[in-house]
Amino acid sequence: MSGFGNAFSSSIGKKFIMGITGLFLILFLIVHCGINALIFINDGGLTFNVGAHFMATNWIIRAGEIVLFIGLLVHIFQALRLTLQNQKARPVKYAVNDGKANSKWYSRSMGLLGTLLLIFLVVHLKDFWVVSRFTGIPTVDANGHEDLYAVMKEKFQDPVRLAVYILAMFSLCYHLLHGFASAFQTMGWNHSKYNGMIKSVGVWYSIIISILFAAMPIAVYFGLIQ
Amino acid sequence: MSTGNMNLTLKVWRQKNNKTKGALVDYKLTDISPDMSFLEMFDVLNEQLINKGEEPVVFDHDCREGICGMCSMFINGRPHGPKDLVTTCQLHMRSFKDGDTIVVEPWRAAAFPVVKDLTVDRSAFDRIIAAGGFISVNTGNAQDANNLPIPKMQADAAFEAAACIGCGACVATCKNASAMLFVSAKISQLALLPQGQPERYRRVQSMVAQMDAEGFGNCTNTGACEAECPKGISLENIARMNRDFASAKFISEETV
Amino acid sequence: MSDMNSNIPEGELASKWTKYKSSVPLVNPSNKRTIEVIIVGSGLAGASAAATLAEMGYKVKCFCFQDSPRRAHSIAAQGGINAAKNYQNDGDSIYRLFYDTIKGGDYRAREANVHRLAEVSANIIDQCVAQGVPLAREYGGLLDNRSFGGTQVQRTFYAAGQTGQQLLLGAYSALERQIGMGKVEMYTRHEMLEVVKIDGKARGIIARNLITGEIERHFGHAVVLGTGGYGNVFYLSTNAMGSNVTAAWKAHKQGAYFANPCYTQIHPTCIPVSGDHQSKLTLMSESLRNDGRIWVPKKKDDTRKPSEIPEDERDYYLERRYPAFGNLVPRDVASRAAKERCDAGYGVGASKLAVYLDFKANTERYGRIEAAKAGNHNPDKETCMRLGTAVIKEKYGNLFDMYAQITGENPYETPMRIYPAVHYTMGGLWVDYNLMTSVPGLYCTGEANFSDHGANRLGASALMQGLADGYFVLPYTIGAYLSKEISIKAIPTDHPAFVEAEERAVGILNTLINIKGTKSVDHFHKRLGHIMWEKCGMARNEKGLKEAIEEIRALRAEFWSDVRVPGTADELNTELEKAGRVADFIELGELMCIDALNRNESCGGHFREEYQTEEGEALRDDENYAYVAAWEFKEGVNFELHKEELKFENIKVAQRSYK
Ligand SMILES: Cc1cc2nc3c(=O)[nH]c(=O)nc-3n(C[C@H](O)[C@H](O)[C@H](O)COP(=O)(O)OP(=O)(O)OC[C@H]3O[C@@H](n4cnc5c(N)ncnc54)[C@H](O)[C@@H]3O)c2cc1C
């Protein structure tokens, strides 16, 4: 470590970790969202199940999954540490603090949004990941693949779950709205000619990803796909 | 003594010293002129207090023209008050309305302990500069000033970063009490100039280390600092500092 | 007539400094480590000296009353700094800067000092640029210059309207570097209250820790005061609220002569007073006169808006009276001309105490140039104004913003209203060529000394002088004294002289607290300011000055019996700080009037109504007053005059003309 000194323990180093893990999660979401979107092919989940099968069996993906979990945990752990430290940096609070005058509410509420996402994640992992990886998917589809699609259709009949998922996607959207551009800022990847582009890509990414994710339970619940 | 017609209620933080607890205290002011500066309004309050035999409110100020960085009031939830790009001393009462209640607090941060009333100790900023916010050139060592041309755009950018007045509003407003905007402004100024290159990567490391040691919080990129900075110091400076820090830690072979 | 020795080295003017510098005794490095120097002040003069002396190896202690050395009032200087670089190839030279400064000072400055200042001016720019001071540049990457009053060359270097800030931050960073290395001990929020003298030499100071109220004793082999100007004696000035004369005045009371106290610079372009509540005045940099034209209506009491007054009904009185220099005449001349117009009833604005500073003509001119650059050779007026406004904004944006902030008017659309205000004090502690006061071992630099500007300072020369003193002059000249002090061990601060000085300081603090009178410190300060402005301001006369002296004496008595200072002395007590400063201002005010009364001539910033030409220009009396008036403090509050004769051997003394 000596050569790197406090590369990761300094305030900027900690931000690097948040940024890098955040960007990694952002990439993951693209893959995740891409595979999920296969349900909109509307072929009774056949293509979707192929994708799911690939994700579940390919060893690179499986290895990636471990990295993903580590990334997620580091992201969460680091966020907690930062939050605690930041609270200590202002022991006496203001009687009046007009945060909305100078910053977006969601950029000030990343911890809250993150916590909501974490709760959602527990539900979500229990719904699908635990099923596919441990308890087992009960049925197979016409191609003989495990029918994760069927699991999904069943879960999303529950209106409470539907509400939880939609709310979570709002949280995700705002979390990303701040997180995307913020990661670039943290990594120092900015340039007056590209800043605008990074910003708008971030906004579109956040909106599209969240809408696509939310569209699935909605589509299933309202029977828009078979 | 004053000539205007505004009546105001002030809620001002009073704290005897850094060992006692403070509290907001209410004061009524009448006949305030809209042409007064915010600090002149405080002068009127203090004159009133002294005449009543009470102790005046202690607050930091000196130049009263927005350049020394000494004035530092957190007004109605915002550092330097409701107007953008002005310091407390440049804020005028025409930015308020008759009948307003104005809450005035000191900067709040662990690294800026309250000294008395609205005055805080910002010496942490000096220590950060002492850790590396300079170019090591002794008097008499300089070559002719025009020997090293500097592209205007770069010189202007360095100047914009150098316009920071060290007031600490960025720290005061940041939900994390982070000093990144202040520190990055100095680092950027010197990183943008050819004269600053030899120490560029040492500087960013030692200044960031000192900043952390002072107990400032960690930046979460809310951008509040940039929005509240009276001198319009840009967030881009923070990005530049981060970039330099990464280069210093992962590319440069020099460790500090 | 002279009874003062200014220790100017022999020889040719142009080679004096070089020769002296190379023959001045040195202190060897190992001795430097044991020699302690106290520097009071962290402005350009103090910070540069502290950093440089520490770099040389001395042990340095530096003091300022603000919470950080970076906040010294040098930070507020706007327009620029002069240097004889001749980068513009317009005929500038060391001699020309020397000549302009002597002439600008109305032939009341010391030739040798001014020449030295001009010689080192170029090094200052080099040093600052090497420190990373971002001075303005042109597209070719080279440094840009602008013009200032009283000169016909462009030799002023600048950083937008924040030159002082940038230069001070440069000096501050050099100082912080030495602090970080442990070579300077910095004492912020400390106010010097006494000089300690042992066997006739300055050996330390008494300072008050402003946070805790503790009184501290500090030893130094030598003491340097770089404590700035005393313009706040007028209450309203462009100085910072805390700017004061206390350090210099306490030194004065310990035997340092005070020179030319009456030379006060009234700056022509400041934002006019808006009401009784006013706590300070804001300068609009002289650089604005590069592009702003000054005028008043030709008709008395004209109440039309400026935009409604046609060209031929405007009186561009500076251009009319001084065609050669026009709007760029020196400050004293411009200020008096504004006062003359307003007194005659041509003033504008609600108070009628203002004139217009109008950027329209030059905005349009710049617009035309910009349009031409873009290929449009026949632009309409609107295009010109739009393009020109952008140019003006880049040059003076921060000043225009400041104006808008304070007045609530938009100066891009309507002309600025300006009026003269107290800005700078040419007088100060008397120093010899080495910058040593009449107390051995006590030095004085920057605005606090009297040395280089004669009766009127040219714009952009104070920054130059402060940095010249601190970077390039004092570090050499102080060696001449310290080289003889190497055998002196640090004197313990329980020495009786320290005890006695501390008692003096504490005595004053306790007295102030215990008066428990009925009126606030500000009350007295305002009254003093009023007397000074009315009777010892832009124009003075014998009768007024005599009255002022009486009024000030009465005010002093009233102050010491009726001032109210709440709180105690062992805590942060801003009223107590102010009280101490105002007490000193009152004594100084009296001396200023005495000095003004003594000087039966008009010169530079000192205008005696009895002594003027038929056209109303200042009338000097070189026969009888070509001397520096250096006042010695005597028991009670009395003053004895000493004279240092000024000899002009390299310049022909003439009636100053800017016509
Ligand atoms: C608004 C304005 C604009 C100006 N613009 C220009 C310009 O464009 N060009 C130009 O050349 N000049 C300009 N000047 C003049 C110039 O800025 C000053 O003359 C110069 O900066 C003075 O520097 P200094 O170091 O002598 O004093 P200052 O910078 O005033 O520093 C005084 C120092 O002494 C300390 N001090 C004072 N008293 C005590 C005490 N009792 N105990 C402890 N510490 C003490 C203070 O804390 C401070 O650190 C301007 C001045 C003003 C006010």
Ligand code: SF4
């Ligand atoms: S960055 Fe802005 S807010 Fe922060 S200290 Fe500098 S001027 Fe003040």
Ligand code: FES
């Ligand atoms: S008092 Fe100097 S910036 Fe406000």
